[in-house]
Amino acid sequence: MKGIELRNKFLEFFKSKNHTIISGAPLIPENDPTVLFTTAGMQPLVPYLKGEKHPGGTRLADYQKCVRTNDIDEVGDNRHLTFFEMLGNWSLGDYFKQDSIRFSYEFLTKVLNIPSEKISVTCFGGDSDAPRDKEAAKVWEECGIPKERIYFFGKDDNWWGQEAGPCGPDTEIFYDTGAKPCCESCNPSCDCGKYIEIWNNVFMQYNKKDDGTYEPLAQKNVDTGMGLERMLFLLQSKNNVFETELFSPIIDKVRSLSLEPNDESLRIISDHMRSSSLLICDGVLPSNVGQGYILRRLIRRTIRHMRKIGFDVDRITEVCETLVDSLSDMYPELNANKDNIIEQVKKEKNRFMNTLIKGEKEFGKILNKLKIENSDMIDGHSLFRLYDTFGFPPEVTAELAKENGLKVDMEGYKKLFEEHQNKSRQETAGTFKGGLADHSEVTVAYHTVAHLLLESLQRILGNHVEQKGSNITSERVRFDFSHPEKVSREILDKVENMINEQIDRGLVVTCEEMPLDKAREYGAKGVFNSKYGEMVKVYTIGDFSKEICGGPHVDNTSKLKHVKIVKEESAASGIRRVKVVFVD
Numbered sequence: 001m002k003g004i005e006l007r008n009k010f011l012e013f014f015k016s017k018n019h020t021i022i023s024g025a026p027l028i029p030e031n032d033p034t035v036l037f038t039t040a041g042m043q044p045l046v047p048y049l050k051g052e053k054h055p056g057g058t059r060l061a062d063y064q065k066c067v068r069t070n071d072i073d074e075v076g077d078n079r080h081l082t083f084f085e086m087l088g089n090w091s092l093g094d095y096f097k098q099d100s101i102r103f104s105y106e107f108l109t110k111v112l113n114i115p116s117e118k119i120s121v122t123c124f125g126g127d128s129d130a131p132r133d134k135e136a137a138k139v140w141e142e143c144g145i146p147k148e149r150i151y152f153f154g155k156d157d158n159w160w161g162q163e164a165g166p167c168g169p170d171t172e173i174f175y176d177t178g179a180k181p182c183c184e185s186c187n188p189s190c191d192c193g194k195y196i197e198i199w200n201n202v203f204m205q206y207n208k209k210d211d212g213t214y215e216p217l218a219q220k221n222v223d224t225g226m227g228l229e230r231m232l233f234l235l236q237s238k239n240n241v242f243e244t245e246l247f248s249p250i251i252d253k254v255r256s257l258s259l260e261p262n263d264e265s266l267r268i269i270s271d272h273m274r275s276s277s278l279l280i281c282d283g284v285l286p287s288n289v290g291q292g293y294i295l296r297r298l299i300r301r302t303i304r305h306m307r308k309i310g311f312d313v314d315r316i317t318e319v320c321e322t323l324v325d326s327l328s329d330m331y332p333e334l335n336a337n338k339d340n341i342i343e344q345v346k347k348e349k350n351r352f353m354n355t356l357i358k359g360e361k362e363f364g365k366i367l368n369k370l371k372i373e374n375s376d377m378i379d380g381h382s383l384f385r386l387y388d389t390f391g392f393p394p395e396v397t398a399e400l401a402k403e404n405g406l407k408v409d410m411e412g413y414k415k416l417f418e419e420h421q422n423k424s425r426q427e428t429a430g431t432f433k434g435g436l437a438d439h440s441e442v443t444v445a446y447h448t449v450a451h452l453l454l455e456s457l458q459r460i461l462g463n464h465v466e467q468k469g470s471n472i473t474s475e476r477v478r479f480d481f482s483h484p485e486k487v488s489r490e491i492l493d494k495v496e497n498m499i500n501e502q503i504d505r506g507l508v509v510t511c512e513e514m515p516l517d518k519a520r521e522y523g524a525k526g527v528f529n530s531k532y533g534e535m536v537k538v539y540t541i542g543d544f545s546k547e548i549c550g551g552p553h554v555d556n557t558s559k560l561k562h563v564k565i566v567k568e569e570s571a572a573s574g575i576r577r578v579k580v581v582f583v584d
Contacts, residue, residue, distance in 0.1 A: 001112075001235050003085075003228060003246055004330050007063050010087045010226070013107050019089055020056035020535075024064040027282040028291060028469050030550075036291050037067040041088035042223045047550055048092050049166065049204065049221050055513050055535035058094040063087050063228070065331075067275060069294050072301070075271050076264040078240035082298065083275035084229050085330075091222035097171075098139050100201050100222045104173060105143040108199075112235060116144050118176050120195060122188050124159055124169030125152035129214050130206060133158075133169045140171070151187050160202040166217060168206050173199040175234050196234065199226045242267050249326035250274070253319055259310025268305045272298040273323055277341045281333040283468050285572035286348045291469075292572050299348045300355075304393045316349055317342045352391070359392030363400055376405065380412020387413075388420070442474040445560050445582070448509065448541070448553040449499065450477050453580060454525070455545040456498040457481055460491060468575050477580040480571045487576055492565045499563050506558035507542025511551065514538060524548050 001009075011021050025044035027037050038044065041064035048054040064086045074080040091100065108114045121140050126132030137150050152158075161167025174188040174195040182192035204221040206214045229241040238244055242251060242263075250270040255261045276298045279291070286296040306313050320342045328335040366382050378401055386392040398408045450470055458465045461483060468480040514522065516536050524538045526548030536548045541557065554560060560582075567579035
């Protein structure tokens with residue numbers, strides 16, 4: 001079974017269970033300030049998990065492209081990925097534990113033909129906040145999973161939640177690979193490789209209040225997620241995801257053009273090239289900030305490993321072509337964006353090669369300093385500075401040092417790098433705890449302002465303006481749009497005045513649900529109009545704006561304060577960014 005077949009079987013199965021198949025969201029979240037990228041299938045559905053009505057109804061299923069970047073430096077082993085596809089099904093106040101578990105079991109054993117004896121599950125064991133999830137365990141027993149393969153664990157393993165808000169127990173499904181147990185007490189919580197998690201069903205049944213106590217939720221939801229890549233390699237009896245057709249053509253191409261290929265570098269190159277290409281498809285361009293910085297880091301790490309295995313980096317575009325050709329059946333957007341992918345990767349390759357030249361010059365300065373000091377050791381601080389300031393890989397520094405009869409303090413470098421990594425993780429910790437984004441009154445108001453801003457930009461600058469991303473917090477709107485040059489203060493004032501005029505007019509904001517085709521005929525605009533499936537919501541702001549959007553919004557522009565555009569800058573080549581705030 002290939003990846004596209006697994007995806008289609010999943011969607012067809014849940015369609016037969018009366019689920020509406022919706023389109024996944026772009027990799028760049030719409031109006032979600034909590035993350036750089038879409039990191040889970042439930043993330044775009046946050047408003048509906050909180051009670052807002054979804055155009056597709058109360059039973060939904062989709063496949064979602066995801067990017068997670070916390071473990072970029074771990075990619076290269078047999079399991080970590082930056083880009084992955086999540087298959088998911090949801091119940092928005094419809095079915096709950098019994099149907100959710102039965103659907104999962106039926107799909108695994110009847111559609112994918114996984115032997116029941118290969119399946120083990122875990123459930124929430126209970127604590128002072130919530131009872132042991134006997135209900136879920138009972139359903140598993142009724143399905144045919146014996147008690148000895150049903151395990152109970154605490155919140156660290158079987159609870160989904162956040163500091164406050166919707167939360168609840170989950171049940172995780174594991175595939176027994178048949179490997180020998182690591183010890184007498186070996187169970188699904190082990191990392192020994194015998195058990196591999198394949199599906200997670202979250203039961204949102206509680207609300208955690210600000211005082212830390214729990215109360216039952218009025219709308220109980222089910223949120224599930226199955227990793228396509230992980231499920232695929234098990235079904236294909238491979239050792240890891242990199243042996244599947246999602247990676248092997250790319251790896252084979254790189255290996256054929258390399259002098260000294262190794263598994264770690266081949267895996268990093270195939271993963272990072274796949275992630276980079278799909279990010280470019282969704283509008284990300286290499287830069288020094290935000291999503292663009294992550295893309296730049298992925299491409300540059302690819303190039304470092306190509307050089308490491310003796311791959312001529314000028315042939316990197318051939319790898320792009322192989323990737324597009326091998327994955328376009330799953331992601332048609334790759335073929336549609338092939339020229340742009342090749343162009344951006346090639347540009348970034350050229351930029352990075354210049355960076356490497358600068359790093360080599362800086363290395364020369366360190367070399368001269370060591371000669372004066374009569375030292376043969378490059379300290380950890382110098383190694384880290386070359387990496388952090390000049391983007392110069394420590395392994396390249398080590399190679400140059402060896403050629404010059406020098407040693408490197410790699411342990412000192414690793415310590416500094418780890419401190420830097422921990423600091424970065426602390427800074428981003430909690431940004432998506434459970435994933436329920438902020439929908440306060442202020443952010444809802446700013447969401448409405450974003451509609452007024454887009455329409456005003458298009459009317460004043462021209463129809464070439466398209467939304468390229470937005471980030472909304474309770475303090476401001478950050479809005480990216482296509483435009484070839486800097487926008488003058490005079491033009492920004494015109495845009496600002498147009499928005500404030502609509503606020504003063506007290507325009508009524510209405511919402512209608514309609515088929516996607518009708519929305520287009522209706523004249524509704526929408527950059528993200530593949531997000532909601534066949535039925536969409538169209539928000540109309542008086543006679544000024546019509547836009548496809550999931551909401552929420554204020555019901556009248558008179559409820560908005562006047563706005564001020566306080567900043568305009570470049571976000572990437574051909575993309576401008578403005579920051580808009582409310583003023584008293």
